[in-house]
Amino acid sequence: MLASYNQLFHNNKKWVQQKLMEDPEYFIKLGKGQAPDYLWIGCSDSRVPANEITGTEPGEMFVHRNIANMVVHSDMNLLSVLSYAVEVLKVKHIIVCGHYECGGVIAAMGNKQYGLIDNWLRHIKDVYRLHEKELDGIADSRLKARRFVEVNVIEQVADLCKTTIVQNAWKKKQTLAVHGWVYDINDGFLKDLKVSVVNKEELHSVYHIDAQ
Amino acid sequence: MDSMESSYTRLIKGNQVWAKEKLDQDPNFFKNLVLGQNPQYLWIGCSDSRVPANEITNTKSGEIFVHRNIANVVVHTDMNLLSVLYYAVEVLHVKHVIVCGHYGCGGVIAAMNNKDNGFVNNWLRNIKEVYQKHSKELLAISDMRERENRLVELNVIEQVLNLGKTKIVQQAWKRRELQVHGWVYGFDNGLIKDLKVMMDEIGDIDPIFRYDI
Numbered sequence: 001m002l003a004s005y006n007q008l009f010h011n012n013k014k015w016v017q018q019k020l021m022e023d024p025e026y027f028i029k030l031g032k033g034q035a036p037d038y039l040w041i042g043c044s045d046s047r048v049p050a051n052e053i054t055g056t057e058p059g060e061m062f063v064h065r066n067i068a069n070m071v072v073h074s075d076m077n078l079l080s081v082l083s084y085a086v087e088v089l090k091v092k093h094i095i096v097c098g099h100y101e102c103g104g105v106i107a108a109m110g111n112k113q114y115g116l117i118d119n120w121l122r123h124i125k126d127v128y129r130l131h132e133k134e135l136d137g138i139a140d141s142r143l144k145a146r147r148f149v150e151v152n153v154i155e156q157v158a159d160l161c162k163t164t165i166v167q168n169a170w171k172k173k174q175t176l177a178v179h180g181w182v183y184d185i186n187d188g189f190l191k192d193l194k195v196s197v198v199n200k201e202e203l204h205s206v207y208h209i210d211a212q
Numbered sequence: 213m214d215s216m217e218s219s220y221t222r223l224i225k226g227n228q229v230w231a232k233e234k235l236d237q238d239p240n241f242f243k244n245l246v247l248g249q250n251p252q253y254l255w256i257g258c259s260d261s262r263v264p265a266n267e268i269t270n271t272k273s274g275e276i277f278v279h280r281n282i283a284n285v286v287v288h289t290d291m292n293l294l295s296v297l298y299y300a301v302e303v304l305h306v307k308h309v310i311v312c313g314h315y316g317c318g319g320v321i322a323a324m325n326n327k328d329n330g331f332v333n334n335w336l337r338n339i340k341e342v343y344q345k346h347s348k349e350l351l352a353i354s355d356m357r358e359r360e361n362r363l364v365e366l367n368v369i370e371q372v373l374n375l376g377k378t379k380i381v382q383q384a385w386k387r388r389e390l391q392v393h394g395w396v397y398g399f400d401n402g403l404i405k406d407l408k409v410m411m412d413e414i415g416d417i418d419p420i421f422r423y424d425i
Contacts, residue, residue, distance in 0.1 A: 001389055004252045005308060009404060011270030016402035031316060031399035036261035037219045044296050046251035046277045049266040055226025058268075062261045065278045067295045077292040080282045080335035081259050084318075087330065093220055101246060103299070115302065116380070120295035165331070175216060185246050188231030190224055 036062045039085035041078070041156070042097045043069045043104070048183055050097070053190065062089060068104030068152065069096055070123050071159040079165070086169050092176060094160060097190070098153040099183040105149050109141075127155045153180040154195050161197050162207040170199055171211045244274075251277045254300035256293070256371070257312040258284045258319070263397055265312070268404065277304060283319030283367065284311055285338045286374035294378070301384050307391065309375055312404070313368040314397040320364050339363075342370045368394040369409050376411045377421040385414055386425050 019026045038061045040050040050056075050063050064081040071078060085091045098105070107114065108124035128135060131151045138144040157180040160166055169176045180193040200208055234241045253276045255265040265271075265278050279296040286293060300306045313320070322329055323339035343350060346366045353359040372394040375381050384390040394407040414422055 001307060001391065005391070005393075008253070008269045008271070008310075009406070012268055012402075012404045015268060015270040019402060027399050027402045030262050034261045038223070044277050044279050044299070046249045046275055047245050047273045049264070049273055049276075049278070051264045051267060052273060053227055053230055054223040055230045056223065058262045058264050060261055061264075062259050063264070063280045064259050065280055066292050067299055070292075072292070075290075075292050076334055077281050077287070077290050080332045083331040084259070084282055088318075092216060095223075103303075115298065117295045117298045117302075119291055177216065177220070179220070186242055188227075188234055188242050190227040192224065 030059055034059055034062070034089065036060055036085075036089060037092045038062065039082070039089075039091045039094045040064070040097060041066075041069050041071065041081075041094065041160075043067070043099055043102055045099060045102065047185055048097070048099050053183060053188070062091060067117065067120055068102055068108075068124055069098050069156060070120070071096065071156040072123055073159060073162065079163070082160070082163065082165050086165050086174075086176065090174060094166075094176070094178045095181055096153050096156045096160065096179070097181040097183055098149045098156075099185055100146050100149055101185050102149050105152055106145050109145060109148060124152060127152045130155065150182055150193060153182055153193060156180070157195055157197060158203070161200060161203055164209050167200055167209050168211060249274050249277070249304065251275055251300075251304060252307045253277065254297070254304075254306045254309045255279070255312060256281075256284050256286065256296075256310065256375075258282070258314055258317055260314060260317065262399060263312070263314050268397060268402070277306060282332065282335055283317055283323075283339055284313050284371060285319075285335065285367075286311070286371040287338055288374060288377065294380070297375070297378065297380050301380050301390065305388070307389065309381070309390070309392045310395055311368050311371045311375065311393070312395040312397055313364045313371075314399070315361050315364055316399055317364050317367075320367055321360055324360060324363060339367055342367050345370070365396055365407055368396055368407060372409050372411060373417070376414075376417045379423050379425065382414055382417075382423055383425050385412065 040061050040063045042065045044065045062085045108121040160178050178197045180195040182191045255276050255278045257280045259280045277300045323336040375392050391412045394409040396405045
């Protein structure tokens with residue numbers, strides 16, 4: 001217990017020394033503020049650290065991570081992050097990044113009862129129902145899970161576009177693109193699902209919200 | 213290429229460089245990752261771009277399960293955070309839950325004043341409650357920067373307590389070892405400060421918040 005705990009402090013000191021060696025003013029610069037271009041909405045999975053896999057440095061990416069990179073329209077946690085990133089920091093890109101082998105998505109495919117988390121996984125089950133025809137048509141369960149991960153990302157991209165936060169930014173002519181990616185733990189590569197959205201035109205009209 | 217396009221493609225390029233680097237260092241890197249995750253830590257930190265969990269703790273892919281929100285707040289009805297906590301504690305059996313705040317936190321500073329921040333007001337309200345609870349101590353600090361810094365610390369301490377008040381944590385304490393820690397990260401020197409408020413048993417929690425499990 002103690003060893004695993006102390007390890008992090010030891011690591012932190014090592015990291016600080018490294019950064020200071022590269023640039024003695026490194027922390028002074030960071031302390032001045034943040035101006036990230038990206039908001040990352042990813043999975044909490046320990047194998048998908050946003051900065052590492054994109055080769056970005058501290059200060060470059062505003063990050064929210066939850067179980068299975070979900071965008072739930074009544075989730076004040078995610079919406080607060082989104083509001084701050086879009087309205088205050090004015091990020092240019094929002095990236096929803098899922099990953100193959102996602103435990104949350106795989107759990108949502110089955111019928112096992114887990115407990116409290118079932119309420120969260122329900123949102124992923126709703127995605128299954130939307131894409132039922134396609135997913136039921138995939139016999140191989142591993143391939144089905146991979147496709148489920150992808151369509152889940154696609155739906156979360158759409159859910160972002162349905163928010164007033166994103167639509168108001170577009171209304172104000174703010175440059176903002178919403179993207180859907182999948183990270184493959186099998187080879188470390190990011191896959192762009194090519195579902196980027198830059199305006200509300202592609203959304204079903206029932207989700208269009210007039211500016212105040 | 214316009215800046216929109218180039219800021220986008222650089223991430224994909226950055227990823228390709230990273231993946232190659234990892235394979236050069238260890239040809240089995242991704243093969244091992246795909247076998248599953250077994251992190252010992254759950255990190256609850258701020259979304260602030262300057263506080264990436266893995267970098268500042270020098271840990272690799274697979275080592276830390278991560279949740280990041282505005283001002284690292286633990287709200288007892290927040291299904292987002294509770295789902296993360298549940299999975300980390302009940303399924304992954306992490307040994308340590310770490311709440312890590314940071315000095316200069318925009319969310320904490322915003323909660324200290326009366327500006328209307330729109331939608332995010334609802335979330336910052338949780339930090340205002342922390343302010344009110346500790347207002348005597350905070351008001352005695354005349355230097356505003358020092359007052360902010362202390363609220364950052366107190367906010368972390370309250371979130372550690374909030375974790376201890378969940379059934380998820382209390383149930384784990386009943387069965388096994390689980391430590392909840394409070395940390396603050398400082399941009400001035402890059403170092404993590406342990407607030408020494410670690411909790412690992414139900415006795416650390418006010419009786420009204422204890423559940424018979």
